[in-house]
Amino acid sequence: MTPSRRRAAAAAALGLSMAAALSGCALPALPGFPAAGGDSGGVGFDDVQSATIQIEAVGTFVSPEEGGYEAAGRGSGFLISDDGLAVTNNHVVVGAGTLKVWRGGDTESTLNAKVLGSSECLDLAVIQLEKDDYPHFTWREGEIPTATDVYAAGFPLGDPEFTMTRGIVSKADTAMDTPWASLSHVIEHDARIRAGNSGGPLVDENGKLVGVNYAGNDQHDQNLAIHRDEVQGVLDQLIKGENVMSLGINGTGLMNEDGEGLGIWVNSVASGSAADKAGVEPGDLLTKMEGVSLGTDGTMADYCSVLETHGADATLAVDLFRSGEGVYYSGQFNGDAVEAVSVAQDAGASDGGAQGVDTEYVTVVDDTESVAVEVPASWKGLDTAVFVDPEGGEWAHIDASPDISAFQGGDWSVPGVSIMAAPTATASFTPEEWLSMAEQHLGQSGCVKDTEDAYADGMHEGAFTYWTGCGGVGAQYLMLSAYSTDGSYVIALAVQAVSEADLTTIDRALGSFAASF
Structure with a gap:
């Protein structure tokens, strides 16, 4: 195990949340060197809008907070050749079913595009628009020092109206890890970017490219762009697919x-x-x-x-x-x-946890909203009241079973799940004591210990035991007890299985149990 x-x-x-310091700048749906493929010319500062594009990625996406949805998210990008090569962020386009593109704020003429090459680590992608004669950017030559005037162009908040913001380079070249990329060369600047600016150009006072915007933090007025040198280092590969x-x-x-x-x-x-x-x-x-x-x-x-x-x-x-x-x-x-x-x-289970069994699960939370676990929806017998142990200690507690009275009465022919947790400062029993008490009880019930091992899942550290042949009916039993990794609470989880389907419940319980104090 x-x-x-x-x-x-x-x-x-108990619910996931994005706790990243930086926010990605693609707008999710809810529910220099010569330009590759073209000539060496490029737009000037007054024509930045003409070579900046808005991209809509349509397809099926899954959010950790919203779940799955089929919809569209919008970001920005920019043309780098007269025949329609454009640069944007990986997180704007990769995984989309279709891409729609509008150029320069034009909402009437929709262009199709396809992804040629991408990198999730660099958060870069090159797309190919329909072939035509397009205005395009070229790259700034020479250094990009601190205090260089820069301008962030794009379409923030999904608005089709073109936007530019002004700032300076506050950090010329730094390494940066974010939830969306791991980059060796990043420009930090204060030209504000927001959701929807992802993939848009960061340009100097002459309209020359210095980077690709990809993340921002309004609270700290921190805006990040992938450095020109990072982009140029892989651009030819991405263009080649x-x-x-x-x-x-x-x-x-x-x-x-x-x-x-x-x-x-x-x-x-x-x-x-x-x-x-x-x-x-x-x-x-x-x-x-x-x-x-x-x-x-x-x-x-x-x-x-x-x-x-x-x-x-x-x-x-x-x-x-x-x-x-x-x-x-x-x-x-x-x-x-x-x-x-x-x-x-x-x-140690002999039949592999019954992964093929089709079972609907629901999340059960105790009365104090401190512990949770997923159990089969058909298990209607629930006890979520606070449990008081023989020492007078109080535990957040859930018992779930098809027959709660039989399960709590020690009937080995009935499956069930039991979970308890309490703050370490008030807990009457340690994980070792929980396991010792369980071993004594299980040994008296004819159970045979099959497996004993340390347990660690990044949030808890303790041990578990797995028992078979219990109660004369061949029931199987898993007992786990552990401290939270920060030592703030003790948790104990037990699952009793009497059928093939119940073994899947062991996996589900271990994959879902949670505590919060």
Whole structure:
């Protein structure tokens, strides 16, 4: 059993939140060197609008907060050749079913486009518009020093009206990790950018390109652009249709409300990409690659470090959590596609956790709103009242079963889930004592200990035991107890299974239990 796969469990049950310091600048739907492919000329400052485009990405996306939706999100971009090559952000276009483009604020003439090459680590993409004779930008030559006057152009907030804001370069060249990229060369400036500015041009007083805007923070007046040198270093590859440091995801580093990194959330997947072939789906949370925990700081840094070390064409082991199913998957990019992983099977169950059983699950929260767990919707027997232990300690508590009276009465022929948690300062029992009490009870009930191991999921540390042959009816029982990683509370989870379907419930409970004090 490898419970470290499950850093997302608590947040999945009690609600996820984006806790990133920076916000991406694509507007999501809710529910110099010569320009490649063209001549060496380019628009001047007065004509910046004519070469700036608005992009609408239409398709199916999955948000960690809103869930799945089929809609459109808008961002910006800019032309770099007279035959229609344009640059934008990876997070604006990758995974879209269709792209619609408007140039210079023209809302009447809609252009089609296709993605040629992209990079989620650099948050860059090159798209090809319908062939025509377009005005286009060229790149600034020479240094881009601090205090250079710069202008951010684009279409913020999805508005078709063209906008420019003015500022200066406050930091000329710095490395920066954000939830959307891991970059070695970034320009920090104070020309305000907002949602919808993503992928738009940052230009100097002559209208020459100095960078690609990709993130902003209104609170700290911090705006970020991908440095010209970073873009030029990969531009030829992207134009040729080569992806760079990319597996084909539109991803975001995800954190919970306590600022703990959970992994890389997949908003969408490019068809035919390595991620698509591996079976990764929108709404998946990538938790590990090649044994490295991802998104530990809420950014793409860990993910991109693995790609930089091994290369995007290498066979890369991956673990992920599919929140819509409450199930963990394991497999490979450029290798064996991901398959559901049964925690019950890892712990010793003989029939693999019954992953094929079709069961609807619901989230149950206790009366104090401190603990939560997912259980089969058919389990109507619930007890969510505070539990008072023999020492007088009070525990947030949930018991769930098809027959709550029988389950609480010790009937081994009835399945059920029990979860309790209390602040460490007031808890009457330690995790070790919970496990010791369970072992004594289970031993007296004819249970045979099959597995005993340490437990750690990034949010809890403790141990678990797995028992078979219980109660003379062959029931199976998993007992887990642990401290939260910050030591603030103690939690104990028990699952009793008597059928193949119930074994899936063990996986679901372990993938969803949560506590908050």
